[in-house]
Amino acid sequence: MIFKNSKVYDVLKWVVGVALPALEALWLALANIWDFPYAVPIGATLGAVIAFLGALLGISSIQYAKANKSEPAENLEENADG
Secondary structure (H helix, E strand, O other): OOOOOHHHHHHHHHHHHHHHHHHHHHHHHHHHHHOOOOHHHHHHHHHHHHHHHHHHHHHHHHHHHHHOOOOOHHHHHHHHHO
16 A cells, blocks of 8 residues: 555644544543443554554554665654764
8 A cells, every 4th residue: 555645645644643632531531430331342443453454554664765776764854863
């Protein structure tokens, strides 16, 4: 799965890396405070979805780097620092 548009990748990366983990933490906190039903199963499901999507994004990043014969984005940031 290679994204043709880097904006799509950037948005998905933000959703998977920031928004969904924040939603999971919010759900677990509120479920604990307010005694919502199915707190743990829903939290675990969100965690599994986050892990799955993160793996897909990682694979996509590697495929993109290989197709363009460049380094993955994470390595570019590290190299820029020194």
